[in-house]
Amino acid sequence: MIESPQLEEIRQSIREKNNSIASLREQWIRRNPYYYAQVIHSLRFIVPQGCTVLFVRCSTGFLLDALKPSVGVGVDDSDEQIAIARQQYPHLRFIHQSPEKLDLSQQFDYIIVSSIEDIVDIKAVLDGIKKCAHRHTRIILLHYNFLWHPLVELAESVNLKIPQRLHNWLSHDDVYNFLRLSNYEALHTKKIVLFPFYVPLVSTILNRFVARLPLLRDLTMTRLTVARLSEVEVQEYSVSVVVPCKNEVGNIEGAVRRIPELGRRTELIFGDDKSTDGTAEKIKEMIRLHPERNIKLVESPGINKAENVWTCFERATGDILMILDADLTVIPEELPYFYEALVRNRGEFINGSRLVYPMHKGAMNLLNVMGNKFFSLFFSYILDTKIKDTLCGTKVLWKRDYEEIRKLHGTWGMRDRWGDYELIFGAAKLHRKIIDLPVHYMERISGVTKMTNRLRNGWIMLRMCFVSLRKIKFY
Numbered sequence: 001m002i003e004s005p006q007l008e009e010i011r012q013s014i015r016e017k018n019n020s021i022a023s024l025r026e027q028w029i030r031r032n033p034y035y036y037a038q039v040i041h042s043l044r045f046i047v048p049q050g051c052t053v054l055f056v057r058c059s060t061g062f063l064l065d066a067l068k069p070s071v072g073v074g075v076d077d078s079d080e081q082i083a084i085a086r087q088q089y090p091h092l093r094f095i096h097q098s099p100e101k102l103d104l105s106q107q108f109d110y111i112i113v114s115s116i117e118d119i120v121d122i123k124a125v126l127d128g129i130k131k132c133a134h135r136h137t138r139i140i141l142l143h144y145n146f147l148w149h150p151l152v153e154l155a156e157s158v159n160l161k162i163p164q165r166l167h168n169w170l171s172h173d174d175v176y177n178f179l180r181l182s183n184y185e186a187l188h189t190k191k192i193v194l195f196p197f198y199v200p201l202v203s204t205i206l207n208r209f210v211a212r213l214p215l216l217r218d219l220t221m222t223r224l225t226v227a228r229l230s231e232v233e234v235q236e237y238s239v240s241v242v243v244p245c246k247n248e249v250g251n252i253e254g255a256v257r258r259i260p261e262l263g264r265r266t267e268l269i270f271g272d273d274k275s276t277d278g279t280a281e282k283i284k285e286m287i288r289l290h291p292e293r294n295i296k297l298v299e300s301p302g303i304n305k306a307e308n309v310w311t312c313f314e315r316a317t318g319d320i321l322m323i324l325d326a327d328l329t330v331i332p333e334e335l336p337y338f339y340e341a342l343v344r345n346r347g348e349f350i351n352g353s354r355l356v357y358p359m360h361k362g363a364m365n366l367l368n369v370m371g372n373k374f375f376s377l378f379f380s381y382i383l384d385t386k387i388k389d390t391l392c393g394t395k396v397l398w399k400r401d402y403e404e405i406r407k408l409h410g411t412w413g414m415r416d417r418w419g420d421y422e423l424i425f426g427a428a429k430l431h432r433k434i435i436d437l438p439v440h441y442m443e444r445i446s447g448v449t450k451m452t453n454r455l456r457n458g459w460i461m462l463r464m465c466f467v468s469l470r471k472i473k474f475y
Contacts, residue, residue, distance in 0.1 A: 045475050126181075
Protein backbone atom coordinates (compact mmCIF):
# COMPACT_ATOMS: atom_id res chain seq x y z
CA MET A 1 0.00 0.00 0.00
CA ILE A 2 1.24 3.49 -0.87
CA GLU A 3 1.64 5.60 2.25
CA SER A 4 1.43 9.38 2.01
CA PRO A 5 -0.28 12.13 4.06
CA GLN A 6 -2.39 13.15 1.06
CA LEU A 7 -3.67 9.62 0.39
CA GLU A 8 -4.27 8.98 4.08
CA GLU A 9 -6.43 12.08 4.21
CA ILE A 10 -8.56 10.69 1.39
CA ARG A 11 -8.79 7.30 3.12
CA GLN A 12 -9.90 8.95 6.35
CA SER A 13 -12.60 10.96 4.58
CA ILE A 14 -13.94 7.78 2.92
CA ARG A 15 -13.99 5.92 6.26
CA GLU A 16 -15.84 8.78 7.90
CA LYS A 17 -18.33 8.93 5.05
CA ASN A 18 -18.95 5.16 5.21
CA ASN A 19 -19.40 5.33 8.98
CA SER A 20 -21.88 8.17 8.61
CA ILE A 21 -24.09 6.23 6.19
CA ALA A 22 -23.74 2.81 7.85
CA SER A 23 -27.11 2.99 9.59
CA LEU A 24 -28.79 4.11 6.35
CA ARG A 25 -27.68 1.22 4.14
CA GLU A 26 -30.42 -1.23 5.08
CA GLN A 27 -33.01 1.48 4.53
CA TRP A 28 -31.64 2.22 1.04
CA ILE A 29 -31.55 -1.49 0.18
CA ARG A 30 -35.22 -1.81 1.18
CA ARG A 31 -36.08 1.26 -0.92
CA ASN A 32 -34.34 -0.15 -4.01
CA PRO A 33 -35.15 -3.89 -3.92
CA TYR A 34 -35.25 -4.31 -7.69
CA TYR A 35 -31.70 -3.05 -8.29
CA TYR A 36 -30.23 -5.17 -5.51
CA ALA A 37 -32.18 -8.21 -6.71
CA GLN A 38 -30.55 -7.78 -10.12
CA VAL A 39 -27.07 -7.60 -8.58
CA ILE A 40 -27.72 -10.65 -6.39
CA HIS A 41 -29.11 -12.63 -9.34
CA SER A 42 -25.98 -11.93 -11.38
CA LEU A 43 -23.63 -12.71 -8.49
CA ARG A 44 -25.43 -16.02 -7.89
CA PHE A 45 -25.01 -16.86 -11.56
CA ILE A 46 -21.25 -16.74 -10.95
CA VAL A 47 -21.00 -17.88 -7.32
CA PRO A 48 -22.86 -21.12 -6.50
CA GLN A 49 -24.23 -21.64 -3.01
CA GLY A 50 -22.06 -23.53 -0.57
CA CYS A 51 -18.69 -22.14 -1.71
CA THR A 52 -16.12 -20.30 0.36
CA VAL A 53 -16.34 -16.56 -0.27
CA LEU A 54 -14.19 -13.58 0.74
CA PHE A 55 -16.02 -10.26 0.29
CA VAL A 56 -13.75 -7.22 0.34
CA ARG A 57 -15.57 -3.92 0.97
CA CYS A 58 -18.50 -5.90 2.34
CA SER A 59 -20.25 -2.85 3.96
CA THR A 60 -23.04 -4.22 6.20
CA GLY A 61 -22.82 -7.78 4.80
CA PHE A 62 -26.12 -7.87 2.89
CA LEU A 63 -24.66 -9.16 -0.40
CA LEU A 64 -22.36 -11.68 1.27
CA ASP A 65 -25.26 -13.21 3.17
CA ALA A 66 -27.38 -13.36 -0.01
CA LEU A 67 -24.78 -15.66 -1.63
CA LYS A 68 -25.26 -18.36 1.06
CA PRO A 69 -21.59 -19.36 1.33
CA SER A 70 -20.42 -22.35 3.34
CA VAL A 71 -17.71 -20.07 4.71
CA GLY A 72 -18.18 -16.33 4.33
CA VAL A 73 -15.68 -13.68 5.40
CA GLY A 74 -16.31 -9.95 4.96
CA VAL A 75 -13.68 -7.22 5.25
CA ASP A 76 -14.27 -3.49 5.56
CA ASP A 77 -12.45 -0.55 7.14
CA SER A 78 -15.68 1.06 8.37
CA ASP A 79 -16.07 -0.02 12.00
CA GLU A 80 -19.71 1.10 12.04
CA GLN A 81 -20.58 -1.07 9.04
CA ILE A 82 -18.71 -4.06 10.44
CA ALA A 83 -20.56 -3.72 13.76
CA ILE A 84 -23.92 -3.80 11.95
CA ALA A 85 -22.82 -6.77 9.82
CA ARG A 86 -21.75 -8.77 12.88
CA GLN A 87 -25.07 -8.07 14.58
CA GLN A 88 -27.26 -8.95 11.58
CA TYR A 89 -25.32 -11.95 10.23
CA PRO A 90 -23.66 -13.70 13.19
CA HIS A 91 -23.19 -16.91 11.13
CA LEU A 92 -20.64 -15.08 8.95
CA ARG A 93 -17.25 -13.70 9.91
CA PHE A 94 -16.59 -9.96 9.58
CA ILE A 95 -13.18 -8.34 9.98
CA HIS A 96 -12.54 -4.65 10.61
CA GLN A 97 -9.45 -4.11 8.49
CA SER A 98 -8.20 -1.90 5.70
CA PRO A 99 -8.65 -3.75 2.38
CA GLU A 100 -5.35 -2.20 1.31
CA LYS A 101 -3.60 -3.97 4.22
CA LEU A 102 -5.36 -7.30 4.02
CA ASP A 103 -3.92 -9.79 6.50
CA LEU A 104 -5.54 -13.13 5.77
CA SER A 105 -3.93 -16.46 4.91
CA GLN A 106 -7.08 -18.52 4.27
CA GLN A 107 -7.82 -19.39 0.63
CA PHE A 108 -11.27 -19.02 -0.92
CA ASP A 109 -13.16 -20.30 -3.96
CA TYR A 110 -14.44 -16.80 -4.77
CA ILE A 111 -13.12 -13.37 -3.84
CA ILE A 112 -15.40 -10.38 -4.44
CA VAL A 113 -14.11 -6.82 -4.34
CA SER A 114 -16.99 -4.36 -4.22
CA SER A 115 -17.14 -0.57 -4.43
CA ILE A 116 -13.75 -0.25 -6.08
CA GLU A 117 -14.73 3.37 -6.71
CA ASP A 118 -14.19 3.85 -2.95
CA ILE A 119 -10.70 2.31 -2.86
CA VAL A 120 -7.72 4.66 -2.81
CA ASP A 121 -5.04 2.13 -3.81
CA ILE A 122 -6.76 -0.49 -5.98
CA LYS A 123 -3.52 -2.26 -6.88
CA ALA A 124 -2.69 -2.75 -3.20
CA VAL A 125 -6.03 -4.53 -2.70
CA LEU A 126 -5.51 -6.77 -5.75
CA ASP A 127 -1.98 -7.59 -4.59
CA GLY A 128 -3.22 -8.34 -1.07
CA ILE A 129 -5.98 -10.79 -2.01
CA LYS A 130 -3.57 -12.88 -4.05
CA LYS A 131 -2.50 -14.90 -1.03
CA CYS A 132 -6.17 -15.80 -0.48
CA ALA A 133 -6.50 -17.29 -3.98
CA HIS A 134 -5.58 -20.65 -5.48
CA ARG A 135 -5.39 -21.59 -9.17
CA HIS A 136 -9.16 -22.26 -9.35
CA THR A 137 -10.28 -19.12 -7.46
CA ARG A 138 -12.47 -16.63 -9.34
CA ILE A 139 -11.90 -12.94 -8.58
CA ILE A 140 -14.99 -10.74 -9.08
CA LEU A 141 -14.82 -6.95 -9.21
CA LEU A 142 -18.17 -5.20 -8.68
CA HIS A 143 -18.14 -1.67 -10.08
CA TYR A 144 -20.10 1.00 -11.93
CA ASN A 145 -19.94 1.85 -15.61
CA PHE A 146 -18.06 5.14 -15.75
CA LEU A 147 -20.57 6.42 -18.35
CA TRP A 148 -23.13 6.57 -15.54
CA HIS A 149 -21.10 9.07 -13.53
CA PRO A 150 -23.35 12.09 -14.23
CA LEU A 151 -26.54 10.08 -13.62
CA VAL A 152 -25.27 8.66 -10.32
CA GLU A 153 -24.36 12.12 -9.12
CA LEU A 154 -27.79 13.38 -10.14
CA ALA A 155 -29.47 10.48 -8.31
CA GLU A 156 -27.52 11.31 -5.15
CA SER A 157 -28.42 15.00 -5.38
CA VAL A 158 -32.17 14.29 -5.58
CA ASN A 159 -32.03 11.61 -2.86
CA LEU A 160 -32.64 8.62 -5.16
CA LYS A 161 -29.32 7.02 -4.20
CA ILE A 162 -27.38 6.80 -0.99
CA PRO A 163 -24.81 9.66 -1.02
CA GLN A 164 -21.42 7.98 -1.37
CA ARG A 165 -19.39 10.68 -3.16
CA LEU A 166 -17.41 8.07 -5.06
CA HIS A 167 -13.68 8.59 -5.45
CA ASN A 168 -12.78 6.61 -8.62
CA TRP A 169 -14.60 6.23 -11.93
CA LEU A 170 -12.94 3.49 -13.97
CA SER A 171 -13.40 2.53 -17.59
CA HIS A 172 -13.45 -1.08 -18.80
CA ASP A 173 -9.83 -0.73 -19.94
CA ASP A 174 -8.80 0.75 -16.58
CA VAL A 175 -10.18 -2.26 -14.70
CA TYR A 176 -8.51 -4.75 -17.04
CA ASN A 177 -5.23 -2.87 -16.78
CA PHE A 178 -5.30 -2.96 -12.97
CA LEU A 179 -5.82 -6.72 -13.15
CA ARG A 180 -2.93 -7.20 -15.57
CA LEU A 181 -0.61 -5.11 -13.41
CA SER A 182 -1.32 -7.40 -10.45
CA ASN A 183 -0.88 -10.60 -12.51
CA TYR A 184 -4.52 -11.50 -12.99
CA GLU A 185 -6.22 -12.46 -16.21
CA ALA A 186 -9.65 -10.94 -16.84
CA LEU A 187 -11.95 -13.61 -18.26
CA HIS A 188 -14.98 -11.50 -19.11
CA THR A 189 -17.22 -8.72 -17.80
CA LYS A 190 -20.93 -9.15 -17.21
CA LYS A 191 -22.74 -5.90 -17.97
CA ILE A 192 -26.00 -5.64 -16.08
CA VAL A 193 -28.86 -3.26 -15.17
CA LEU A 194 -29.84 -1.03 -18.04
CA PHE A 195 -32.90 0.23 -16.12
CA PRO A 196 -32.50 0.15 -12.28
CA PHE A 197 -36.19 0.59 -11.42
CA TYR A 198 -39.06 -1.87 -11.46
CA VAL A 199 -41.78 -1.43 -14.05
CA PRO A 200 -43.69 -4.66 -14.78
CA LEU A 201 -42.62 -6.31 -18.05
CA VAL A 202 -40.62 -3.22 -19.13
CA SER A 203 -37.82 -3.87 -16.62
CA THR A 204 -37.62 -7.54 -17.62
CA ILE A 205 -37.39 -6.76 -21.32
CA LEU A 206 -34.79 -4.03 -20.84
CA ASN A 207 -32.57 -5.81 -18.32
CA ARG A 208 -32.78 -9.42 -19.43
CA PHE A 209 -32.84 -9.02 -23.20
CA VAL A 210 -32.02 -5.51 -24.44
CA ALA A 211 -29.13 -5.17 -21.98
CA ARG A 212 -27.50 -8.32 -23.45
CA LEU A 213 -27.46 -7.04 -27.03
CA PRO A 214 -24.26 -5.75 -28.69
CA LEU A 215 -23.63 -2.02 -28.23
CA LEU A 216 -26.62 -1.58 -25.91
CA ARG A 217 -24.96 -3.68 -23.21
CA ASP A 218 -22.19 -1.07 -23.09
CA LEU A 219 -24.76 1.36 -21.67
CA THR A 220 -25.62 -0.75 -18.62
CA MET A 221 -25.00 0.63 -15.15
CA THR A 222 -23.17 -2.11 -13.28
CA ARG A 223 -20.21 -4.35 -14.09
CA LEU A 224 -19.10 -7.73 -12.76
CA THR A 225 -15.58 -8.43 -14.00
CA VAL A 226 -14.47 -12.04 -13.48
CA ALA A 227 -10.75 -12.79 -13.34
CA ARG A 228 -8.30 -15.48 -12.24
CA LEU A 229 -4.63 -15.72 -11.31
CA SER A 230 -2.47 -15.59 -14.41
CA GLU A 231 0.61 -17.06 -12.71
CA VAL A 232 0.47 -20.24 -10.60
CA GLU A 233 2.98 -22.69 -9.22
CA VAL A 234 3.69 -25.42 -11.78
CA GLN A 235 3.51 -28.92 -10.31
CA GLU A 236 3.27 -32.49 -11.58
CA TYR A 237 -0.24 -33.93 -11.64
CA SER A 238 -1.69 -37.38 -12.26
CA VAL A 239 -3.54 -37.96 -15.54
CA SER A 240 -6.42 -40.18 -16.63
CA VAL A 241 -6.65 -40.66 -20.42
CA VAL A 242 -10.15 -41.87 -21.28
CA VAL A 243 -10.49 -43.72 -24.59
CA PRO A 244 -14.17 -44.37 -25.45
CA CYS A 245 -14.47 -47.41 -27.72
CA LYS A 246 -17.15 -49.11 -29.77
CA ASN A 247 -15.96 -51.70 -32.28
CA GLU A 248 -12.43 -50.33 -32.44
CA VAL A 249 -10.44 -53.55 -32.08
CA GLY A 250 -7.95 -52.50 -34.76
CA ASN A 251 -6.96 -49.32 -32.90
CA ILE A 252 -6.48 -50.55 -29.33
CA GLU A 253 -2.87 -51.70 -29.65
CA GLY A 254 -1.91 -48.48 -31.39
CA ALA A 255 -3.50 -46.43 -28.60
CA VAL A 256 -1.57 -48.31 -25.90
CA ARG A 257 1.67 -48.01 -27.83
CA ARG A 258 1.29 -44.34 -28.79
CA ILE A 259 -0.31 -42.64 -25.76
CA PRO A 260 2.64 -41.14 -23.84
CA GLU A 261 3.21 -41.17 -20.09
CA LEU A 262 2.18 -37.81 -18.67
CA GLY A 263 2.75 -36.00 -15.40
CA ARG A 264 3.25 -37.83 -12.14
CA ARG A 265 1.21 -40.89 -13.17
CA THR A 266 -0.85 -41.88 -16.20
CA GLU A 267 -3.74 -44.31 -16.30
CA LEU A 268 -5.35 -45.44 -19.56
CA ILE A 269 -9.08 -46.07 -19.24
CA PHE A 270 -10.70 -47.87 -22.16
CA GLY A 271 -14.47 -47.60 -22.02
CA ASP A 272 -15.89 -50.46 -24.09
CA ASP A 273 -19.43 -49.56 -25.20
CA LYS A 274 -20.83 -53.08 -25.83
CA SER A 275 -18.52 -53.80 -28.78
CA THR A 276 -19.17 -56.88 -30.89
CA ASP A 277 -15.84 -57.13 -32.70
CA GLY A 278 -13.59 -58.27 -29.83
CA THR A 279 -12.56 -54.82 -28.59
CA ALA A 280 -12.94 -55.80 -24.92
CA GLU A 281 -10.85 -58.93 -25.41
CA LYS A 282 -8.13 -56.89 -27.13
CA ILE A 283 -8.03 -54.46 -24.20
CA LYS A 284 -7.66 -57.38 -21.77
CA GLU A 285 -4.81 -58.68 -23.92
CA MET A 286 -3.08 -55.28 -23.71
CA ILE A 287 -3.46 -55.32 -19.92
CA ARG A 288 -1.69 -58.71 -19.82
CA LEU A 289 1.06 -57.74 -22.28
CA HIS A 290 1.79 -54.32 -20.75
CA PRO A 291 1.86 -54.67 -16.95
CA GLU A 292 4.15 -51.62 -16.84
CA ARG A 293 1.23 -49.44 -17.94
CA ASN A 294 -1.76 -48.64 -15.76
CA ILE A 295 -4.53 -49.85 -18.11
CA LYS A 296 -8.17 -50.27 -17.08
CA LEU A 297 -11.16 -51.71 -18.90
CA VAL A 298 -14.51 -50.14 -18.07
CA GLU A 299 -17.73 -51.76 -19.27
CA SER A 300 -19.87 -48.85 -20.43
CA PRO A 301 -23.69 -48.91 -20.68
CA GLY A 302 -23.92 -49.00 -24.49
CA ILE A 303 -26.15 -45.91 -24.72
CA ASN A 304 -23.98 -43.33 -26.47
CA LYS A 305 -20.49 -41.88 -26.40
CA ALA A 306 -21.35 -39.29 -23.73
CA GLU A 307 -22.54 -41.92 -21.24
CA ASN A 308 -19.45 -43.96 -22.09
CA VAL A 309 -17.19 -41.02 -21.21
CA TRP A 310 -19.11 -40.16 -18.02
CA THR A 311 -18.84 -43.77 -16.86
CA CYS A 312 -15.09 -43.71 -17.39
CA PHE A 313 -14.75 -40.33 -15.65
CA GLU A 314 -16.40 -41.84 -12.57
CA ARG A 315 -13.66 -44.51 -12.47
CA ALA A 316 -10.83 -42.08 -13.14
CA THR A 317 -8.38 -41.33 -10.33
CA GLY A 318 -6.21 -38.69 -12.02
CA ASP A 319 -6.15 -34.97 -11.22
CA ILE A 320 -6.52 -34.29 -14.95
CA LEU A 321 -9.05 -35.88 -17.30
CA MET A 322 -8.26 -36.33 -21.00
CA ILE A 323 -10.52 -37.68 -23.74
CA LEU A 324 -8.93 -39.31 -26.78
CA ASP A 325 -11.21 -40.93 -29.35
CA ALA A 326 -10.26 -44.53 -30.11
CA ASP A 327 -10.15 -43.87 -33.88
CA LEU A 328 -6.81 -42.05 -33.24
CA THR A 329 -7.68 -39.41 -35.87
CA VAL A 330 -6.30 -36.91 -33.36
CA ILE A 331 -2.81 -38.22 -32.87
CA PRO A 332 -1.97 -39.31 -29.29
CA GLU A 333 1.54 -37.83 -29.55
CA GLU A 334 0.02 -34.33 -29.14
CA LEU A 335 -1.45 -35.03 -25.69
CA PRO A 336 1.60 -33.51 -23.90
CA TYR A 337 0.63 -30.14 -25.40
CA PHE A 338 -2.75 -30.41 -23.65
CA TYR A 339 -1.10 -31.34 -20.37
CA GLU A 340 1.31 -28.43 -20.57
CA ALA A 341 -1.46 -25.93 -21.41
CA LEU A 342 -3.48 -26.99 -18.38
CA VAL A 343 -0.77 -27.20 -15.72
CA ARG A 344 0.87 -23.95 -16.88
CA ASN A 345 -2.52 -22.24 -16.54
CA ARG A 346 -2.82 -21.26 -20.20
CA GLY A 347 -6.40 -22.44 -19.89
CA GLU A 348 -8.64 -24.51 -17.63
CA PHE A 349 -10.59 -26.32 -20.33
CA ILE A 350 -8.39 -27.23 -23.31
CA ASN A 351 -10.42 -27.87 -26.44
CA GLY A 352 -8.83 -29.58 -29.43
CA SER A 353 -9.26 -27.73 -32.74
CA ARG A 354 -9.01 -29.70 -35.98
CA LEU A 355 -9.69 -26.69 -38.22
CA VAL A 356 -6.28 -24.99 -38.10
CA TYR A 357 -3.77 -27.43 -39.60
CA PRO A 358 -4.52 -28.86 -43.07
CA MET A 359 -6.59 -32.04 -42.74
CA HIS A 360 -5.54 -35.41 -44.04
CA LYS A 361 -7.60 -36.23 -47.14
CA GLY A 362 -10.86 -37.89 -46.15
CA ALA A 363 -10.57 -37.06 -42.44
CA MET A 364 -13.74 -34.91 -42.36
CA ASN A 365 -16.43 -34.52 -45.02
CA LEU A 366 -17.69 -31.14 -46.24
CA LEU A 367 -21.03 -31.30 -44.39
CA ASN A 368 -19.27 -31.86 -41.07
CA VAL A 369 -16.89 -28.97 -41.74
CA MET A 370 -19.77 -26.60 -42.56
CA GLY A 371 -21.76 -27.65 -39.49
CA ASN A 372 -18.73 -27.30 -37.26
CA LYS A 373 -18.04 -23.77 -38.51
CA PHE A 374 -21.68 -22.75 -37.97
CA PHE A 375 -21.76 -24.05 -34.40
CA SER A 376 -18.36 -22.52 -33.61
CA LEU A 377 -19.73 -19.08 -34.53
CA PHE A 378 -22.87 -19.69 -32.46
CA PHE A 379 -20.80 -20.87 -29.48
CA SER A 380 -18.45 -17.91 -29.70
CA TYR A 381 -21.43 -15.54 -29.46
CA ILE A 382 -23.08 -17.40 -26.58
CA LEU A 383 -19.92 -17.77 -24.50
CA ASP A 384 -18.10 -14.55 -25.49
CA THR A 385 -15.14 -16.87 -26.09
CA LYS A 386 -13.65 -17.82 -29.45
CA ILE A 387 -14.15 -21.54 -30.11
CA LYS A 388 -13.12 -22.81 -33.51
CA ASP A 389 -14.03 -26.51 -33.29
CA THR A 390 -16.89 -27.56 -30.99
CA LEU A 391 -16.91 -31.26 -31.88
CA CYS A 392 -13.29 -32.32 -31.59
CA GLY A 393 -13.26 -35.37 -29.35
CA THR A 394 -10.02 -34.40 -27.60
CA LYS A 395 -10.79 -32.31 -24.55
CA VAL A 396 -8.82 -31.89 -21.31
CA LEU A 397 -9.98 -30.52 -17.96
CA TRP A 398 -9.42 -30.75 -14.22
CA LYS A 399 -11.31 -33.56 -12.51
CA ARG A 400 -12.46 -31.17 -9.78
CA ASP A 401 -14.09 -29.03 -12.48
CA TYR A 402 -15.80 -32.07 -13.98
CA GLU A 403 -17.32 -32.85 -10.57
CA GLU A 404 -19.13 -29.48 -10.83
CA ILE A 405 -19.96 -29.87 -14.53
CA ARG A 406 -21.53 -33.26 -13.78
CA LYS A 407 -24.20 -31.53 -11.69
CA LEU A 408 -25.38 -29.74 -14.85
CA HIS A 409 -25.76 -32.87 -17.01
CA GLY A 410 -29.09 -32.97 -18.78
CA THR A 411 -29.95 -29.31 -18.11
CA TRP A 412 -29.21 -28.04 -21.62
CA GLY A 413 -32.50 -28.93 -23.31
CA MET A 414 -31.62 -32.39 -24.65
CA ARG A 415 -29.25 -35.19 -23.76
CA ASP A 416 -25.95 -34.69 -25.57
CA ARG A 417 -25.13 -37.96 -27.37
CA TRP A 418 -21.46 -37.05 -27.75
CA GLY A 419 -20.73 -35.09 -24.57
CA ASP A 420 -18.86 -32.20 -26.23
CA TYR A 421 -21.55 -29.59 -25.62
CA GLU A 422 -22.22 -30.72 -22.04
CA LEU A 423 -18.54 -30.17 -21.25
CA ILE A 424 -18.15 -26.83 -23.04
CA PHE A 425 -21.37 -25.33 -21.66
CA GLY A 426 -20.52 -26.62 -18.19
CA ALA A 427 -17.03 -25.13 -18.28
CA ALA A 428 -18.49 -21.80 -19.43
CA LYS A 429 -21.09 -21.84 -16.63
CA LEU A 430 -18.23 -22.35 -14.14
CA HIS A 431 -16.42 -19.37 -15.73
CA ARG A 432 -13.43 -21.49 -16.61
CA LYS A 433 -10.88 -20.30 -19.16
CA ILE A 434 -11.64 -22.17 -22.40
CA ILE A 435 -8.88 -22.23 -24.98
CA ASP A 436 -8.44 -23.98 -28.33
CA LEU A 437 -5.36 -26.09 -28.99
CA PRO A 438 -4.75 -26.85 -32.70
CA VAL A 439 -4.29 -30.57 -33.46
CA HIS A 440 -3.48 -32.55 -36.58
CA TYR A 441 -6.50 -34.47 -37.81
CA MET A 442 -5.78 -37.67 -39.73
CA GLU A 443 -7.89 -40.24 -41.55
CA ARG A 444 -8.75 -43.23 -39.37
CA ILE A 445 -6.63 -46.34 -39.97
CA SER A 446 -9.11 -48.97 -38.82
CA GLY A 447 -12.87 -49.22 -38.27
CA VAL A 448 -15.72 -46.95 -39.39
CA THR A 449 -16.95 -43.59 -38.15
CA LYS A 450 -19.73 -43.48 -35.53
CA MET A 451 -20.77 -39.94 -36.52
CA THR A 452 -23.89 -40.83 -38.54
CA ASN A 453 -27.39 -39.35 -38.83
CA ARG A 454 -25.96 -35.87 -39.08
CA LEU A 455 -29.29 -34.05 -39.45
CA ARG A 456 -30.64 -35.52 -36.22
CA ASN A 457 -27.42 -34.75 -34.38
CA GLY A 458 -27.42 -31.23 -35.78
CA TRP A 459 -30.97 -30.66 -34.50
CA ILE A 460 -29.98 -31.86 -31.02
CA MET A 461 -26.97 -29.53 -31.01
CA LEU A 462 -29.05 -26.59 -32.19
CA ARG A 463 -31.62 -27.08 -29.43
CA MET A 464 -28.86 -27.27 -26.83
CA CYS A 465 -27.40 -24.03 -28.19
CA PHE A 466 -30.70 -22.19 -27.81
CA VAL A 467 -31.09 -23.43 -24.23
CA SER A 468 -27.54 -22.35 -23.42
CA LEU A 469 -28.27 -18.97 -25.03
CA ARG A 470 -31.03 -18.49 -22.47
CA LYS A 471 -29.06 -19.88 -19.53
CA ILE A 472 -25.71 -18.25 -20.20
CA LYS A 473 -26.36 -15.15 -22.31
CA PHE A 474 -29.90 -14.17 -21.30
CA TYR A 475 -29.90 -15.68 -17.81
